[in-house]
Amino acid sequence: MKSESAPTRERPIIPASNPGRIGESRPRADGVPKVKGEFEYSSDLWMDGMLWGATLRSPHPHANIWSIDATEAEGMPGVHAVLTHEDVPGRKVYGMEVPDQPVLAWEHVRYEGEPIAIVAADHPETARRALEKIAVDYEVLDPVTDPEEALKEDTPKLHLSGNVLKEVHIKHGDVNATAEVVVSGEYEIGMQDQAFLGPESGMAVPDGRGGVDLYISTQWLHIDRDQIAESLDLPPEDVRLTLSGVGGAFGGREDLSMQLHSCMLALDTGRPVKMMYNREESFYGHVHRHPCKMEYEHGADKEGNLVYVNARLVFDGGAYASSSNAVCLNAGTFACGPYNVPNAKIDSFMLYTNNPPCGAMRGFGAVQVCFAHETQMDKLAKELGMNPLELRIKNAMKPGDKFPFGQTVPEPAPVAEILERVKNMPMPEEEEIMGRDLRRLPGGVSNVTHGEGVKRGVGYAVGYKNIGFSAGFDDYSTASITLSVEDGEPLIRVHTAAAEVGQGGITLQAQISRTELGVEKVAVLPADTRIGSAGSTSASRQSYVTGGAVKMACEAVKEKVFEKVREEFGENGELSMEDGGVSAGDRRIVSLADLLDGDEIEETVVYRHKPTYPLDENGQGDAHFQFAFAAHRAVVEVDEELGLVRVVEIATAQDVGKVMNPQSLEGQIQGGVAQGLGLALLEEIQMKDGKVQNASFTDYLLPTIFDMPPVRMEVLELADPDAPYGLKGVGEPPTISSTPAIVAALRDATGRELNRVPVKPERLAGIEEEPVRRAPQPGSCGPVAERSES
């Protein structure tokens, strides 16, 4: 029975505040509700009469589905709906770049955890029990789990298009160049998880007229809206999304998770439906960072000038496309690092496998290759007998050089300068190792060393990445600014669809408005699809693109205000908006309260950065519009016997173009470094035969406050002439080169090769890859049995 009413809910509005101007550190507007526990996250949503949704997922990474029988589940008390692929009203697949992922699986499942059926019930436990009663007849198939295997001709094809999802080939200069000094290596990155703390969750509310309102945590409302509308077979205007409180994202919320499922259940039952993954399900419910194997060869002359770089990159895209195309392109274009490389041949492959789909995570594509090219630079320095920092400075790219993908390196590109900065920053004080507080030693309170066997090491790395969406993508944002007077005081209302995921975007939007219009009180309205798209909160792009849109909308409002002043006061000189009024020089002409006289001025604009272009068949083209650079120095202490690590300090220098909010900027740098540290030392989704082995925070290790050292930072403000205020995106660079810097420091301390991250303690302690299997000793329980699979 469909509901007649339209029970929509209003998202709580963060109260108007004085956000300060750009360049000032101001506490975030949502800080107070967040510390009081009053901020409404998507998992906090609750409505009278709501039902709970749950998802049946495949236990097999690769199988045929012969039948799905939901009869028993449907008959259970408290169960209101059980839906399968047959109930998807519109397009049965979705995807941001390639619509290849089933909304609910039919005939095949291609990864462990793939959704097959959904249930709505009156209690989450009832829903879970109903899932157990859905009978699915599988024919289990051998999974394709190795991307190199997937690449072979005779391997079964997982999609009609074949197993190669994307390939990028870059040919730069003489691809057959030779050199006097050559180093090569093979490198590998494990599968990292975004591990945002707020689980995938949201609530879908049917409007009683066939449409639906969805309150959701996501990174990009409009791309969700478009995919949902397509699969629900509804016009986009009947699918309205409002951003709910987002508990972190880091790329993991770009793809749909429970959005479509909750909408289907809500439309079917006529009731609000809440869905909320638990942590285990979250590991199956979002994409991860791509694992990658990389073969590199660097050639240089005897003075240390790079002659060529050859690289072959093989990415595991997992079962579905997600944003793999962009990752493959990024990795190809950044494979050589921020160096002037006259000749290069880069082959970047993205493969479908039966592993979990991989997609966006902070720094995608750049993170993987940075670990490899920076390890290669250290190797080359060793071969040449040069200081690794000097080798990097010598080869640092400069404005006017050519990237290997043919684009000219734009101003500013301060690679040598940031390297000099980390070189010259003071080193952390040497602290006597023996007799220290245990909490300041590797292994900490585990009481494993009192200083014996602890060695110190120092390592450096530098990396870079594009900001925003590239290669011809129409990357824009929309902003609306309304200027009014309330209770005698001017007020700016800012409306965009930009997702605040924790980064501080709403504070920045308010700061820009306050700065442009000289009005102290600013309210940022909830992000929703009533306004045009803001694009994704990813690729470090929102400060630039939505920041640019807000600035442009303010300028449009300002122009309207000035027109009015010119008309009413006959002013022809230069005008400015300050202190809630309009002035000509030092002469105040009118207050906004008097000028507006109860009216509002509203302007909505669309902002675009300069265009980008796809790469040609040789991997050449002006693919990117902005580049951000950071360098890192890591100091570590390693317990050589147990392979335990304490990172003592990370020092970093980063060019940000313009500091918009110092406190937020520091938070981005510190938080980004922490995720780089996690990849270096701890974080990996461990896979075995296509199955995730550690889908919990007990087994997937994240950096704690014990693991994270102080971050010493120097920030450069070299304006990008094309960007609003000259700013550069800042979110990703801290994650890119922090990982290789830490691993370089580990090598410095231990002398070991360490070609794979995360670096396991076994590798640091020099233990062989496979533990030696010995015959069981009398009285022992024998070798550990393989985990039996059902």
Next chain:
Amino acid sequence: MKLNCKINGEFREAEGVWEGESLLYVLRERLDLPGSKNACEQGECGSCSVYMDGTLVCSCLVLAGQAEGRDIVTVEGLADEDELHPVQESFVEAGAVQCGFCTPGLIVATHDLLERNAEPSDAEIREALAGNLCRCTGYEKILDAVKLAAGKNGKGAS
């Protein structure tokens, strides 16, 4: 089953509680107290930290029935409606909040630390908060916030 306990100073009752529900679930879904957060629901992340009879616990690991007759204090109960506890104030001022999902748990855990140790050292703070995961901040501003709060407490705030 029916559950009775004292929460943030008030006697509260929840009816129709399924025996398998955690205290966290009851707080969030039955008593309109969603401040305690559900990030891992297995005692690893500290986001659901509350006081039970004055002891810091992960409310996800407490079965609802175990809370019968107990005195629970959640993040919502640390300060009056329009006020901020100095720990809360310090987290906002220091920039220790980004997405904020870990924040309620860290606020309660810091509150507990400062009750026990008014002037904790860097190592003591790290030890006390090692059970609270934060994915956004890299923890440095959380350390700043705790030190700021300790300073405020020292000046005679509540």
